[in-house]
Amino acid sequence: MARRKAGAARDGLNIILVGCGKVGVSLVEKLSQEGHNITVVDRRAAAVSAVTDLYDVSGVVGNGASYRVQQEAGIDEADILISVTASDELNLLCCTVAKKAGNCATIARVRTPDYSEDADYLKEKLGLAMVINPEREAALAIARLLCLPTALSVTSFAGGHAEMVRIRIPQGSKLDGRCLRELGKELVGPVLVCAVERSGQVYIPDGGFQLASGDALTFICPSRDSKQFLGRMGFETHQVHNALLIGGSKAAYYLARRLLAVGVQVRIIEADMARCEELSCLLPKAIILHGDGTDADLLREAGILQAEAVVPLTGIDEENILLTLHARAVAPGAKAVTKINRIMYPEAVAQLDLGSVVCPKHLTTDAILAFVRSRGASKNSNIEALMHMFDNRVEAIEFLAGEGSPLLDIPLRELALRDHLLIACLFRNGRTLIPGGDDCIHAGDRIIVVTTHTGLRELAEILA
Amino acid sequence: MNLAMIRYVLGWALAVEGAFMALPCLAALVYGEAAGWWFVPVALGALLVGGLMAWRKPADTTIYVREGCVATALSWIVLSLVGCLPFWLSGEIPFFLDAVFETVSGFTTTGASILSDVEALSRCMVFWRSFTHWLGGMGVLVFLLMVLQMPGGSRMNLMRAESPGPSVGKLKPKVRQTARILYLIYLGLTVLEVILLLAGGMPLFDALCTSFGSAGTGGFGIYNDSMASCSPYIQWVTTIFILLFGTNFTFYYLLLLRRWKQALGMEEVRLYFLIVLASVAVIVLQLCAGGAAFGKTLRDAAFQVASIITTTGFATVDFNQWPQTSRSVLVVLMFVGACAGSTGGGIKVSRISILCKTMFKELHSYVVPKSVRKVELDGKPLNHEVVRGVNVFLVSYLLVFTLSVLLISLDGTDMVTNFTAVAATFNNIGPGLELVGPTGNFGHFSPFAKAVLCFDMLAGRLELFPVLLLFYPPTWKGAFHRTRRAAA
Incomplete structure (x- = not known):
């Protein structure tokens, strides 16, 4: 039936x-x-x-x-x-x-x-x-950030082949005061700026948009090109060499495993002896320290001053936030990532100088939402991934174009797209390309769309 | 307080009322009555004013509990004030307060009338008078919930304020779907009744008005003798349908889903029919002992019991003339009322059931101290909040009741009249005993007493708190101050 x-x-x-x-x-x-x-x-x-x-x-x-x-x-x-x-x-x-x-x-x-x-x-x-697995998703998101410490956030699309990176433009940067159009001439690699946040407003910019210091810039590019681009723009692009994780939670385990695999030295501080022993068996290459992670002396002893990355992963948001603020005060050069589970007060948290924030709850919600939207849509397109940005005002969605989608094989310039919508990236046969007006969508392509219209369920809805 | 949203809801309610006034206009056209003209300006005015009020949707569409109650209570008052205009303007009910009383009585599905000669009204007026029952039965705001867009919790706060019963259950996850199903069941049953009445040889107009009256469990009769002159078939059909409309609508939803066992197992519905059967039996026994014929007595007893327990208020016989026990049974039924989640009024069978269980639980705790027991309904333990709510409801109910009896006793009428007049209006029934019995009316009360009874009808229909909240000063505290953010 x-x-x-x-x-x-x-x-x-x-x-x-x-x-x-x-x-x-x-x-x-x-x-x-x-x-x-x-x-x-x-x-x-x-x-x-x-x-x-x-x-x-x-x-x-x-x-x-x-x-x-x-x-x-x-x-x-x-x-x-x-x-x-x-x-x-x-x-x-x-x-x-x-x-x-x-x-x-x-x-x-x-x-x-x-x-x-x-x-x-x-x-x-x-x-x-x-x-x-929210803990694992959060750990992977943190690991991506530690591999590119300049970024405020790094999201992966197309099964890890494309990355969406958010950075803040510092004072005196090469990007300060530049038009996106003139920037385009310098960009040899395939990079597309999808969104700019300036004093609380979010713009989906066109060629005439002028960047300024203090802007938070989001761009998308093939994963291997992001470092090259940032390097050319004068950003630091080295991945961290060591990391100090405070709290031995599940997320800490997943993160440590990931970091050890790419050759980062990992220290974990954990208060519970039994958990310490367990972790030392699970992660033989990591250094496990027993002690209270909120103790400033212990942190100095554990090497917080030398650490290139500090990641508080206790189960308590308030502790994580305070630990990050402490780390940024005593070790200004270190990359700090804060994991926040509840975020009851997003406005208040945004005011704090926390740098990168990772929220497992949002990662889980976005992943499930992507699945549910695909369920509700017709068969000829499928949502592979979904991410909310800027307090849910902007969505980045990865569609898989199926046979029979009405958009296939039409040059993009001829498609009447909605306003405030950008086709940011195409992924075809293992290659990532930033599409121009002559490119077409083929069946089997993955298309990453960035838009302020929230709630898109299928590819055909990108048309006006 | 979100005044903009209250304005928006009121605007919609007005516009809907204006639109529904097209129906009496139609009746006036069919019967060629000049009085029907009075509906046109009122309907257009309501549409215009309502449309303007609802033109701009507020930026913040949240309705909290307070806004929900205030919006509901205010919209019922506004609906009544606008709905009475045709009666008054056309001069068919010459005094404004009388017209208000009649309309409030209509919308709250009370059926108490100040008219001594109903048949003198023009037909379009009779139609509108009966149609207010139909609108008020399920509630105008429940109707609006099918149309309006607002955040989820807000809908629930509106629905809760208007729906009768100790706790509001949703049939479907969304309020909008629930409202649609409720109205579909309501409409379906009404149409069925019209068809069955037509089959009994009733004229279409009469069948429609009678069906509106029974669907909303209202009880405005269209003949001076209510329904005494109708054929036995029509009386039986009406008896059955008013009983059906007094049943919890969840019952029908479960039947539609073919969940027979769950439907027939509903404690409240079983208790409700049990009370009906027992009351009919007592009255029939007493009347037959007095030498009355069994067939007619059974019909009359069943009709009167159904009419009173569902708080409809139709009558086929002057029960004022019945012996004391039978009269007392009817007065008790007035307080019991219909099921929660039906169109009827009163305290509601489920509340009575919860109250009795609470009492037995208390008794038990004297016999076995420190024993732990939960009050259950339909095999599920009840939330403490629900039980507390029912207790508070009873206390407030008795307070308002006592105060009302006291206030209308200023008129100097006898005790039984005063007591049953308040019981009949507060429980949304219609006729009481003595002067306000089935052959009497409410016309003789002073304007002040009528105003008190109007309040009782509204408070009874909305189950006290939304209406009481209007008269509770802290509700309005700070409501009219613009917050600094709103001004910025």
């Missing part, structure tokens, strides 16, 4: 969300904005009523892995079940039950290394549509 109705996409998808934690609530906010029919499930009645009071969703109190509760939440008609409770096991069980009870796509959040090592195996055997 075909349970999914054809017209379902327009009315929004039926989504069951298990777990009303931080990520759960932030997903509810984004998904209900996009018009989906959401039912939240949580054991705690108070958590459920808090969400249903705030958003237009219905709630069920109970254990999300129980068949009866799933029935009550409408698993028969659900298109997607997303499980983001605190427990990995419960998440996996929810998805397994849902897969059997209804005919829906399932997404599980899995954070412990025990399971995430074999994420692909689990995904295949349990029939999961997606396994998301």
Whole structure:
């Protein structure tokens, strides 16, 4: 029996969300904005009523892995079940039950290394549509930043072949006061400036746009060219040689593994002895220090003054923020990256001089949102990745053009694109190119679009 | 307070009312009545003013609990004030306050009338009078929720303010879908009733008005003797339908989804029908013991019980003449009221059930101290907040009730009249006993008493708090001060 109705996409998808934690609530906010029919499930009645009071969703109190509760939440008609409770096991069980009870796509959040090592195996055997690991995603994002410390943020697209890099233009930089058009002559490599943020305003610039110091500039280019470009513009481009991680959380483990693999020396300070021993077995090449990471003397002893990168990864946002501020005060040359889980006060955090901020919650939400949007779209395009920038005012979306998309094989100059929308990058047969007016989109291409129109679901929607 | 959003909601409500006034215009055209002209300027005025108020959508569309309650209460007052204009302007109800009373009674689905001769009204007026029942039954704002765009939580705050019951459950994840399903069920049942009444030989106009009256559980009769002169078939059809409209609408939704077991297991619905059966049995026994014929007595008893418990207020017999026990049963039913999530008024069966369970829980704690028990409904433990809400509701209900009886006793009418007049308006029923019985009306009350009763009807329909909030000074504190940010 075909349970999914054809017209379902327009009315929004039926989504069951298990777990009303931080990520759960932030997903509810984004998904209900996009018009989906959401039912939240949580054991705690108070958590459920808090969400249903705030958003237009219905709630069920109970254990999300129980068949009866799933029935009550409408698993028969659900298109997607997303499980983001605190427990990995419960998440996996929810998805397994849902897969059997209804005919829906399932997404599980899995954070412990025990399971995430074999994420692909689990995904295949349990029939999961997606396994998301926020700690690992955050660690990878931090690792990208440590490889390019000048950047405020680095996001990868097209399976790592293209990068979107955000930098701040310092006083006296080569870029200060330059027009993008004259800049174009100097740029030998394929680089495209997609967005500029100036005193709170976000611009999607054209050729006549004049840069100034203090602007936050976002550009996209093939991953291997980003350093070259920045080097030519007079930026420091060396990757860090050593890093000090404060707190031995899961994210610290993932980050340390990644950094050790590219030859960075890693020191980890952790307060819990048992965890220290565990980490020293897992990461034999890293130096594990036992002690309280918030102790300034211990930090000096651990070499914070010599560190090229300091990454606070304690479970407490306030500690992370203070540690970053401390690191920037005592070791101004070091690259500091702050991981913030909750961000209740984005405006206040933006005022602090924190440099780069990584937020696992947003990474998770964006990844799931990309999946959900693709589900709601037609078959001839697919969203591969999605990123929100500048407080959700700008979206960068990576589409996969399928056969039968109406945009295929038409030169870009002939496409009537929407305003405030930029085709930033094409990825074809392993090559990244910055498209000109004569380029066409072919089936199988990946297209990265940067736009202020939030909520695009398919490629055809980039047309005016 | 977000005054701009309240203005916006009020504007929409007005515009919708103006649009619906096209229906009595149509009736006037069909019957060639000159009185129908009065609807045209009022409808156009409402559309214009409402349109202007809702023209610019506020930048901030959030509605918090306070705004939701104030917007709801104000919109019901505005709807009544505008809705009464045709009656008054056309001179068919010469006194303004009387016209207001009649319209408030219509929108709140009370059905209490100040008219002694209904048949003297022109047909378009009768149609509008009955149609206000239909609009008020499910609620104008619930209708608006299908149309308006606003943030999710805001919709919920509006819906909660207007929907009856201790807690509002949504049938679907989105308020908009829930509102649509509720209105579809409502419309479907109404159409079904019209068809069945037509099949019984009732003229179309009468069938429509009777159906509006029963759908909203309102009870404005279109004949002077309410429904006494209707055929037994029509009386039975009406009995069944008012009972159906007094049932929790979730029941129908579950039936539509073919979840039979869950539907038939709904505690409130079962209790509701149980109360109806028991009351009918008591009245039939008493009347038959007095020597009445069984067939007609059963029909009359069933009709009166259904009409009172669902807070409709139609009558087929002057129950004022019944023996004391039967009269008392009806007065008790006035307070019980219909199910939550229906179009009926009163305290609601689910609240009564929760209150009784709380009482037994308390008793139990005397027998077995320190025992822990949760109050359950439909097999699910109830949130403490809900139980607390029900208790507070009862207290406020009794306070307002007592105060109202006190205030209208200034008129000097007898105790039973005063008591049942307040009971009949506060619970949105219509007729009470003695002077306000099925053959009487509310015309003899002083203007002051009428104003008090109007307040009671609105407070009863919106379940107290939205209306009480209007009279609570802190609600308005700082409402009219521009914040520095808004001015900037």
